[in-house]
Amino acid sequence: MSELITETKLRQLAGEWISGGRRVVGPVRIKDRVLYRPLQSPEPLLIESTPGGSVRPANSIKEFFFPKLETLYQYRTRGRNIELIEPAQEFAEQLIIAARPCDAAALPILDHVFNWDFADDFYNRRRAATTIVTVACSVADESCFCTSVGLAPDDARGSDAILLTLGSGRYEVQCITAKGRALFSGKTETSEESGKAAPAPERKFDPSRIRAFVDGHFEDALWAEHGRTCMACGVCAFSCPTCHCFDIVDAGAVAGNARVRTWDTCQFPIFTLHASGHNPRALQPARQRQRILHKFSIYPEKFGEILCTGCGNCVRNCPVGLGVLNMLTEIQHGQHL
Amino acid sequence: MNDATQFEPKILAYVCNWCTYLGADLAGTTRLEYPPNIRIVRLPCTGRIDFNLLVKAFEVGADAVLVSGCHPGDCHYTSGNYHARRRWILFRELLDLLGFDLERIHFTWISAAEGKKFQQVVTDITEKTRKLGPYTELYAAAPALAKDLPQPQSKPFQLQTFATENELRAEARKLLAEGTVKVVIGYGERGPVLVTRPEDADRLVWNNRSTANLAMYLKRKEVKALGRAAVVVKACDERSLMVLEKESQFERKDLHVIGMACDGMEQPRCANCAVRTPRFADTTVGQVPDQTPTPRPGKLDSLMEMSRGERMAFWVQEFDRCVKCYACRQVCSMCYCERCIVDKNQPISIDPAPGTKGNFAWHIARAFHLAGRCIGCGACAQACPVGIDLGLLNMQLARAAKKHFGYQAGVDPSAELLVGAFSQQDKEEFIG
Numbered sequence: 001m002s003e004l005i006t007e008t009k010l011r012q013l014a015g016e017w018i019s020g021g022r023r024v025v026g027p028v029r030i031k032d033r034v035l036y037r038p039l040q041s042p043e044p045l046l047i048e049s050t051p052g053g054s055v056r057p058a059n060s061i062k063e064f065f066f067p068k069l070e071t072l073y074q075y076r077t078r079g080r081n082i083e084l085i086e087p088a089q090e091f092a093e094q095l096i097i098a099a100r101p102c103d104a105a106a107l108p109i110l111d112h113v114f115n116w117d118f119a120d121d122f123y124n125r126r127r128a129a130t131t132i133v134t135v136a137c138s139v140a141d142e143s144c145f146c147t148s149v150g151l152a153p154d155d156a157r158g159s160d161a162i163l164l165t166l167g168s169g170r171y172e173v174q175c176i177t178a179k180g181r182a183l184f185s186g187k188t189e190t191s192e193e194s195g196k197a198a199p200a201p202e203r204k205f206d207p208s209r210i211r212a213f214v215d216g217h218f219e220d221a222l223w224a225e226h227g228r229t230c231m232a233c234g235v236c237a238f239s240c241p242t243c244h245c246f247d248i249v250d251a252g253a254v255a256g257n258a259r260v261r262t263w264d265t266c267q268f269p270i271f272t273l274h275a276s277g278h279n280p281r282a283l284q285p286a287r288q289r290q291r292i293l294h295k296f297s298i299y300p301e302k303f304g305e306i307l308c309t310g311c312g313n314c315v316r317n318c319p320v321g322l323g324v325l326n327m328l329t330e331i332q333h334g335q336h337l
Numbered sequence: 338m339n340d341a342t343q344f345e346p347k348i349l350a351y352v353c354n355w356c357t358y359l360g361a362d363l364a365g366t367t368r369l370e371y372p373p374n375i376r377i378v379r380l381p382c383t384g385r386i387d388f389n390l391l392v393k394a395f396e397v398g399a400d401a402v403l404v405s406g407c408h409p410g411d412c413h414y415t416s417g418n419y420h421a422r423r424r425w426i427l428f429r430e431l432l433d434l435l436g437f438d439l440e441r442i443h444f445t446w447i448s449a450a451e452g453k454k455f456q457q458v459v460t461d462i463t464e465k466t467r468k469l470g471p472y473t474e475l476y477a478a479a480p481a482l483a484k485d486l487p488q489p490q491s492k493p494f495q496l497q498t499f500a501t502e503n504e505l506r507a508e509a510r511k512l513l514a515e516g517t518v519k520v521v522i523g524y525g526e527r528g529p530v531l532v533t534r535p536e537d538a539d540r541l542v543w544n545n546r547s548t549a550n551l552a553m554y555l556k557r558k559e560v561k562a563l564g565r566a567a568v569v570v571k572a573c574d575e576r577s578l579m580v581l582e583k584e585s586q587f588e589r590k591d592l593h594v595i596g597m598a599c600d601g602m603e604q605p606r607c608a609n610c611a612v613r614t615p616r617f618a619d620t621t622v623g624q625v626p627d628q629t630p631t632p633r634p635g636k637l638d639s640l641m642e643m644s645r646g647e648r649m650a651f652w653v654q655e656f657d658r659c660v661k662c663y664a665c666r667q668v669c670s671m672c673y674c675e676r677c678i679v680d681k682n683q684p685i686s687i688d689p690a691p692g693t694k695g696n697f698a699w700h701i702a703r704a705f706h707l708a709g710r711c712i713g714c715g716a717c718a719q720a721c722p723v724g725i726d727l728g729l730l731n732m733q734l735a736r737a738a739k740k741h742f743g744y745q746a747g748v749d750p751s752a753e754l755l756v757g758a759f760s761q762q763d764k765e766e767f768i769g
Binding site: 030031032033035037040058059063068069224227228229231232233234235237238239247249250251260262263265268270283284285317318319320321322326 | 480488491525527528529530531549553554557558559560562563658660661662663664666667668676680682685688689690691692694695716719720722723724726
């Protein structure tokens with residue numbers, strides 16, 4: 001026995017949330033790209049990847065938990081006094097619908113770092129207020145590598161419910177958490193069918209082999225070879241479901257009245273620039289190495305998990321055709337061990 | 338007595354120290370009355386007024402802005418006001434595209450002897466702004482106003498290798514083997530490659546995916562460290578080399594240029610491409626005759642047909658997706674500043690946060706720093722992960738350069754750079 005929902009019902013469900021004034025996020029087409037965006041109506045929602053189209057959105061769902069711009073507090077200076085103002089933040093219920101499993105899986109991984117030495121209230125409250133419905137992937141492309149980091153096209157990790165396609169606009173619903181059950185309660189029909197995901201992409205590397213390599217090759221010609229064509233933008237990190245570095249800056253009117261948190265990335269030269277002018281990561285290869293190190297060695301060492309879900313966004317979005325996969329397959333197959 | 342409910346506009350004036358400020362002073366000492374709605378910021382010279390200040394004035398609540406300095410010929414620094422005038426001609430066009438209300442931006446020349454004119458100008462602007470009302474349109478995103486531009490249908494991509502690929506590889510192999518160059522910057526299977534050994538020359542490809550403008554690598558320290566370079570360019574990319582050389586970014590003798598004749602790559606810009614074979618390369622591979630494209634109205638025309646409010650709503654909607662990854666800057670051949678203005682934080686001059694204000698400030702700064710320099714390679718829009726049509730901003734400025742100065746970046750090697758030079762004949766019908 002399984003539970004089933006039709007595409008029409010699913011859109012209806014999203015529509016009910018929207019008209020109830022709650023935020024619903026899902027993949028929509030914006031020009032030649034597909035992006036996760038808040039929906040004004042359920043019609044533009046792209047539930048599945050279209051053959052020949054993009055396999056997954058070019059951004060990730062992390063921005064609905066860890067937004068690109070977070071006001072931490074505001075302040076007012078009056079003479080010599082500084083008055084702090086707590087932001088009037090609402091962490092209203094939100095629904096993320098038709099997310100990919102590689103996006104949802106990033107959240108349990110990020111939970112570690114946002115609750116390590118400091119419990120991040122902003123992140124945690126959004127996490128608690130969000131229901132995530134994923135759709136098992138129906139296609140994969142050459143940039144996909146979820147299986148190499150221990151996931152799969154129908155992995156339910158981080159999802160509250162996962163949908164598996166049965167074809168002709170019908171989906172099998174697997175509710176994973178209480179939030180997922182509450183969402184679909186009374187909306188599904190029972191069925192004998194069971195859905196299926198795309199065949200899993202082949203494993204392209206072994207993370208333990210990668211870790212062994214990066215731990216032992218801080219200096220290696222490979223970094224320069226791959227890193228010097230990098231143009232030092234933040235596309236890989238900002239479209240990555242797991243990259244989470246941030247900066248804290250003053251924003252607002254000239255007087256300055258808000259302290260905000262913005263995304264930052266180790267790929268920017270000023271990320272490690274010291275006040276003295278010294279930069280310990282002076283050139284781009286060192287910054288590329290850092291990104292691999294953090295994902296495949298530092299994070300696993302600290303939290304026991306790889307900081308990567310194999311979504312392939314860094315590969316697809318890179319303006320110069322880099323991304324972690326190319327480097328990792330080279331390490332896997334190269335003469336580097 | 339004013340009615341208590343009457344709107345009192347706030348007007349910010351940026352004036353030069355030597356003429357208009359003294360003009361204002363003269364108005365004061367001769368007891369000429371003018372409305373108290375104006376706040377004066379004194380700067381050394383109009384040539385020193387950063388364009389960002391105009392935008393910033395609106396952001397902090399000004400309803401109108403006045404910029405005023407010495408009459409042409411009177412500049413204390415000889416030519417600051419001429420430089421300023423040329424920049425304003427271009428900057429107004431950019432603001433117009435973004436949907437700013439040009440009725441609220443005033444330029445005048447007021448000398449130290451023109452106390453009376455200062456009084457008149459301030460009175461007129463105050464009255465005019467009072468009629469316009471408060472500037473509530475700034476960054477207004479009324480959803481009803483936000484329209485989308487028609488999107489061209491994209492054809493499914495089919496990889497097509499061009500016949501001259503082998504010739505390119507042979508040339509690269511030869512240059513590396515002879516030691517003429519230490520590195521060849523070219524196209525590879527997955528993206529740009531830096532080939533340093535003759536035996537790796539076969540990693541170079543030449544196909545319809547070779548769209549990037551590889552001149553972007555000339556600014557990279559990592560590439561400079563490799564030694565003398567050869568760069569693979571198409572006729573369109575070659576124009577950026579010409580601008581970079583004019584701006585003293587490299588010496589021509591230090592660079593080997595491999596020019597690839599190109600019959601188009603199915604990019605939007607290719608439809609308007611006239612010169613198909615590079616003209617100034619050291620080695621030219623292939624030969625494609627020049628074409629005479631028929632200009633067709635494009636997205637920029639559709640955008641300019643919208644109302645001012647619709648244009649601003651359009652850009653609010655576009656910039657809302659910006660995450661400030663700075664890919665647009667990083668892939669731009671012309672963005673070579675050692676430290677970009679947005680990365681300067683002592684003090685912060687551009688709001689670093691990716692909110693509406695910070696995003697407008699960034700995109701205005703990026704586009705305007707490229708005024709008269711952008712050659713339209715389209716790399717910025719192609720790199721943008723969230724699909725912002727950044728090229729439209731640059732295109733508007735390129736059109737303005739052509740319209741007002743007959744100038745096209747990187748076309749005529751003998752032409753002076755547009756910004757940084759001036760002419761006494763530059764038009765000034767918008768200056769009071």
